Amino acid sequence: MRFVQNFPFFSIILSMFAGIVSSVLPSRAAKWVNTVLIVTVGILSVVLLAYLTGTGEPFVYWMGHFPAPWGNEIRAGVLEAGMALFFCVIMLLSMAGGRKKLIGEVEYSKHSLYYIMVDLLLSSLLALVYTNDLFTAYVFVEINTISACGLIMIRQNGRTIEAAVRYMIMSLLGSGLFLMGLCTLYDLTGHLLMSNIRESVVQLMEQGAYAVPLTVTIGLISAGLAIKSALYPFHTWLPDAYGYSTVSSAAMLSSLVSKGYIFLLIKIIYRVIGFEVFARSRIIDVLFVFGVLGMIFGSVSAIRENDIRRMIAFSSVAQIGYIYMGIGLGTQIGMTASIFHILSHAATKSLLFIAAIGLTDVSRGSRRFIDLTGAGYRHRMAGVAFTVGSLSMVGVPMFSGFVSKLLFAEASVGHVYKMLPAVVALAVSTILNAIYFMKTVIRIYVPERRMDREIITVRKEPVYAAVLVCFILLNIALGMLSQPVVEWIGSGLDMFG
Amino acid sequence: MFGPNLFHNAGGCVAVILFGIGFSNLLLQKNLIKKIIGLNIMDTAVYLYLAVKGYIAGRVAPIVTDGVQEVGAYINPVPSGLVLTGIVVSVSVTAIMLSLTIRLYRRYHTLDLDEISMRLKKEGL
Numbered sequence: 001m002r003f004v005q006n007f008p009f010f011s012i013i014l015s016m017f018a019g020i021v022s023s024v025l026p027s028r029a030a031k032w033v034n035t036v037l038i039v040t041v042g043i044l045s046v047v048l049l050a051y052l053t054g055t056g057e058p059f060v061y062w063m064g065h066f067p068a069p070w071g072n073e074i075r076a077g078v079l080e081a082g083m084a085l086f087f088c089v090i091m092l093l094s095m096a097g098g099r100k101k102l103i104g105e106v107e108y109s110k111h112s113l114y115y116i117m118v119d120l121l122l123s124s125l126l127a128l129v130y131t132n133d134l135f136t137a138y139v140f141v142e143i144n145t146i147s148a149c150g151l152i153m154i155r156q157n158g159r160t161i162e163a164a165v166r167y168m169i170m171s172l173l174g175s176g177l178f179l180m181g182l183c184t185l186y187d188l189t190g191h192l193l194m195s196n197i198r199e200s201v202v203q204l205m206e207q208g209a210y211a212v213p214l215t216v217t218i219g220l221i222s223a224g225l226a227i228k229s230a231l232y233p234f235h236t237w238l239p240d241a242y243g244y245s246t247v248s249s250a251a252m253l254s255s256l257v258s259k260g261y262i263f264l265l266i267k268i269i270y271r272v273i274g275f276e277v278f279a280r281s282r283i284i285d286v287l288f289v290f291g292v293l294g295m296i297f298g299s300v301s302a303i304r305e306n307d308i309r310r311m312i313a314f315s316s317v318a319q320i321g322y323i324y325m326g327i328g329l330g331t332q333i334g335m336t337a338s339i340f341h342i343l344s345h346a347a348t349k350s351l352l353f354i355a356a357i358g359l360t361d362v363s364r365g366s367r368r369f370i371d372l373t374g375a376g377y378r379h380r381m382a383g384v385a386f387t388v389g390s391l392s393m394v395g396v397p398m399f400s401g402f403v404s405k406l407l408f409a410e411a412s413v414g415h416v417y418k419m420l421p422a423v424v425a426l427a428v429s430t431i432l433n434a435i436y437f438m439k440t441v442i443r444i445y446v447p448e449r450r451m452d453r454e455i456i457t458v459r460k461e462p463v464y465a466a467v468l469v470c471f472i473l474l475n476i477a478l479g480m481l482s483q484p485v486v487e488w489i490g491s492g493l494d495m496f497g
Numbered sequence: 498m499f500g501p502n503l504f505h506n507a508g509g510c511v512a513v514i515l516f517g518i519g520f521s522n523l524l525l526q527k528n529l530i531k532k533i534i535g536l537n538i539m540d541t542a543v544y545l546y547l548a549v550k551g552y553i554a555g556r557v558a559p560i561v562t563d564g565v566q567e568v569g570a571y572i573n574p575v576p577s578g579l580v581l582t583g584i585v586v587s588v589s590v591t592a593i594m595l596s597l598t599i600r601l602y603r604r605y606h607t608l609d610l611d612e613i614s615m616r617l618k619k620e621g622l
Contacts, residue, residue: 135579142586146593153597158604158617165597165610169532172590173523176539179583180516183543187550192575 004051005059008076008130011041011084012123019119027111034095034115041122042088049081058495060132060195069196073132079339079492080129083263087125089474090255090346091118097354097467098248105155105246117150121252125260134182134272135192137264141178141228145171148257151249152241163240170237174227181220185272188213194271201274218273219283222265226287229261231324232294235317239305242313242353250309251353254316255346262323262342266335269327270496279330288328288418292425294321299432303439307367308360311436312352315393318429319345322408325425329411329418332493337407339489344392344400344478351471352389358382358464359444369443376444383444385468390437392475395430400478405430407486508549515542529598529608533591540587544580551576 018037022030052058058077065071095118106114124144131137145168153164186192188210189200204210227234242250269278278284298318305311319341326338356367362378363371376383392399405426412422478485503510519542522535551572559571598608605613 135582139582139586142590146589149593149597158601158613158620161597161600161604162610162613162617165529165594165601168590168594168597169523172536172539172594173520176516176520176523176536176543179540179543180513180546183546183550183579186576186579187546 002051004048005061005076007044007048008074008080008084008126009061009063011044012074012126012130015041015119015123015126019116019123022112022116022119025112027108027115030112030115034118035092037119038088038092038095038122041126042085042092045081045085045088048076049078049085052076052078052081056491068193069191072136073193074130075132075194076130077492077495078488079495082488082492083129084126086343086346087122087129087256087260090350091122091252093467093470093474094248094251094255094350094354096463097350097471098246098251098357100461100464101247101357107156110154113150114154117147117154118252121147121151121256125256128260128264132194132271133192134185134194134197134268138175138179138182141175141261141264144257144260145175145228148253151253152245154249155244155246157244159240159244163237163244166237167241170230170234171228174224174234176224177220177227178224181217181224184213184217184220188217194267197272198274201272201277205274205277214277215281215283218278218281219286221268221273222283222287225261225265225268226290226324229258229265230317230320231287232290232297232317232321235294235298235320238317239301239310239313242316243307243310247353247357250313251350254313254353255350258316258320259342259346262320262327262338266327266339267496269335270493275332275335275497284328284330286328287324288330288422291321291324291326291328292421294318295325295425295429296321296432299429299436303432303436305436306369308356308369308372308440309353309367311440312349312356315352315433315436316345316349318433319349319393322404322429325422326408326411329415329422331411331415332490333407334411335493336486336489337404337411339493340407340482340486341404343485344404344475347400347471347474347478348389348392351385351468351475352393354464354471355382355385355389355468358468359386369440372440372444373446374444374448376441377447381465381468385472386444387441388472388475390441392479394434394437398476398479400475400482403479403482509546512542512546512549515539515545518542527609527611529594529601529610532610533594533598536594537587537591540583544583547576547580547583 015037018033022033058075061074063072063074120143124140127140128137149164149168152167153160185197189197191197191200204214230238242254269275295318298314298321302311302314305314323338323341326334358379359372359375359382360367363375392401395401395405409423409426412419516539519535519539523532523539526532526535553572556570556572559574601613602608605616607613
């Protein structure tokens with residue numbers, strides 16, 4: 001075994017230990033531990049990605065000394081390593097961009113708690129990405145939920161506590177369904193490791209046995225993870241949780257937490273149930289329908305919103321809808337589009353959240369649109385960044401959002417029944433996106449009336465500006481260099497098989 | 498068609514019905530404490546399901562006694578292990594929910610989630 005093959009395990013265990021150590025460290029040290037941890041895990045993932053691209057073969061890593069049907073396993077392919085790297089990049093940028101707000105909004109004594117939560121969030125995300133065992137996945141899903149709840153309520157006011165309660169209730173419903181599905185699957189197949197379950201499922205399908213229980217299981221698992229990742233009718237907790245928590249939390253919740261669950265679902269589709277079996281079950285059509293509904297109703301709610309943070313939050317509902325629509329198409333290219341949209345949405349949504357606080361800071365802290373008039377002139381960097389994010393969300397060429405929309409359209413063409421609804425929903429949703437994002441961009445670039453203008457000086461914030469520049473570059477890179485990324489996703493999906 | 502199977506799987510059926518009761522309580526109750534009770538019923542139902550499925554009549558726990566080495570004499574220990582892990586997870590989420598409930602109660606002096614939402618809207622934060 002090569003030394004590099006230890007890296008997935010190292011990344012998970014490092015982030016857990018960092019969380020434990022941070023509980024006795026002062027806030028300042030916890031902050032450095034957190035930053036060093038994210039950078040280290042990022043570097044480990046880069047090396048792993050390079051190694052895996054070189055060999056072109058995924059590998060399985062035993063946790064402990066027991067072979068396949070008994071022991072616990074970690075499995076890494078190019079897609080997993082790349083996702084881990086991407087999550088690290090987004091997390092690092094979100095933490096750096098929201099640091100100033102965190103200092104303002106959260107008591108200093110609670111900062112080390114915040115870093116513990118972030119460390120645990122990273123470890124659970126990595127575990128969800130790498131694990132090859134379904135029950136381990138369940139345990140880390142719960143750790144993810146608990147740390148996400150901590151991220152929401154670290155800023156103490158009535159709204160965030162209520163949002164945290166609502167988030168917990170929805171998440172627990174989701175994980176209950178997921179656990180029940182997992183237990184029935186274990187009952188049907190007698191295995192917990194993904195590859196072993198897959199073999200048993202193939203056998204069951206050949207014999208034609210247990211068709212109904214298998215469908216119920218697929219339904220339970222999909223519904224559980226869909227509820228947890230805020231698919232359309234289950235999104236009620238989302239606007240408050242994203243809108244009122246501190247900005248790093250909002251950026252990480254929208255771009256990492258929900259994406260971790262979706263990635264787990266995709267992994268389960270490929271590695272546990274089997275893509276063919278999933279595509280033939282009716283569950284996929286349900287996901288498609290709710291995805292399409294989410295694309296439209298999420299955008300409609302965003303248009304009606306009068307608060308910039310909540311508007312961005314509702315836009316997330318629409319974007320999650322896109323991802324499920326892609327999964328619901330039931331083709332390889334649809335899945336590729338969904339995974340690309342996971343990346344593109346993560347890069348864009350955290351950019352929008354971080355840019356929005358720059359705009360609200362120069363508008364006396366108000367987030368209502370009327371007060372944001374002319375904010376783009378008062379804080380130029382944030383204005384430019386917000387515009388880039390909006391253009392990307394709407395789907396203007398050069399930015400990442402355009403590529404994912406193109407991929408979705410390409411994926412839906414050629415599908416007999418789903419082509420028309422998918423393409424129509426894409427078109428309608430794009431127009432609705434354009435309405436609310438362009439409305440905001442125009443609003444921040446309308447000059448203020450002279451008489452009620454007061455001088456607001458913007459302090460120079462080099463870190464904040466650098467973060468925004470990094471996000472913009474990431475967005476443009478995803479938009480311009482989409483071909484290698486799509487090829488990477490394709491080879492990763494092949495390794496799943 | 499369902500008769501003998503239903504009888505044979507009576508334990509599993511009870512577990513699923515309990516799961517449904519817990520799930521709907523967690524989803525539909527207004528009172529936060531009742532929601533948490535629903536959560537616990539739901540989780541416990543899953544453990545019951547695992548325990549029922551892991552039990553095989555006539556076999557004993559997998560600890561070698563009297564030198565009996567053959568596999569057929571013992572049950573599989575993994576379902577019990579899953580139940581233990583599940584209990585740990587369930588205890589920690591229950592603790593978080595209860596602590597959040599205490600915080601909300603101190604602030605608003607009610608356990609009704611809808612009423613709390615109404616007051617938050619009035620506060621207009």
